[in-house]
Amino acid sequence: MRIQDRFFPQSQRVPAFASTPDAHWNSWIWQQQKRIKTIHDLRSLMPITDEEAAIIEASADHFHWAMTPYYASLIEPNNPQCPIRLQAIPSQPELTVHDYEMHDPLAEETHMPTPGLTHRYPDRVLLYSTHNCPVYCRHCTRKRKVANPATAHTNEDLKKAFTYIADHPEVRDVLISGGDPLSNSDGRLHFILSHLRAIPHIEIIRLCTRNIVTLPQRITPELCQMLQKFGPIYVNTHFNHPRECTREAFDAAALLMDIGHCVVSNQMVLLKGINDNAEIVKSLNQKLLLMRIRPYYILQCDMVSGLSHFRTSLQTGIDIIDALRGHTSGLAVPHYVVDLPGGGGKISLVPQYTVEKTDKKWTFRNYAHRHFTYIDSL
């Protein structure tokens, strides 16, 4: 029996979409057109109280909400704490803003040499290619601009970014981000990829997309054939919970790897009440490995306005790494990183394994809390 048949059964559609023909359901255009973005649409899928409806409408003024029928079908309709629901449907605490929170904690806008391009690290840049996403994740770090048409960049802005990159030979790695870059048409992606590949010092291109999770239908053989021409392409995706590891997601990732020749890895955001638990993260990462997706980062939730209900303590993240390292395949152990407010960049936090250090003698504790000594060389 194939791995996908054994571990990734087809997801179940909610009754509202039970009679939708497969040809529609499997079309990303249909999924985009039928996005759920009104209370009326939402009520056809699950019970929503008047109080919840008022909150959803109030929060939409700050950050739009929308989700694909596919992603909505992963929600357990009668569970207000469903991890998919919490990521996609606005809730009351979003409206609470603390004074230490910021709109742009990573200072992305101030590290922009040209519109839509952030150059923070020595050898890589981040290119903002669209403000659209199939689902507006409630925990989005860029909610200050994502979903806002005023932040869309023109092809002229993109050309300025290409010129900047071409003038900076130290840049060897370009992250295409957004929004979700797969919200661009294949034609616009071709425009971006072909310009980047024409720059001789560009080595790798990264495509940062959540479509595998929120709109796997978008990953078509045609798209992948195009990506193949511009490799090596590293796809960074964003699974946060094992419920998102469906057959559709499995198939989308396989197309990216087998036809697109992409390398796919995952950046999970640590979210309170969704995945702030070692068993959930272990189960997610083991499922990702079955999909050939390598867990790359666990990202600490940024200090963005209205996200305090999602933020865990830093110790929670460290404890999760501690519960993974040694306990399961090293391949399932990502780096736990904090993106420092003010534009300091990412740092990784690890559990304290050193128990004692005297002269050349280092004593460590292992994953099972047994002590071992290593004598260091001079």
Ligand SMILES: *Cc1c(COP(=O)(O)O)cnc(C)c1O
């Ligand atoms: C995260 C990030 C990168 C990529 O960082 P890696 O650690 O190489 O994955 C690049 N630029 C910006 C602005 C980033 O936030």
Ligand code: SF4
């Ligand atoms: S897909 Fe990414 S950019 Fe889009 S809303 Fe979600 S987290 Fe934000």
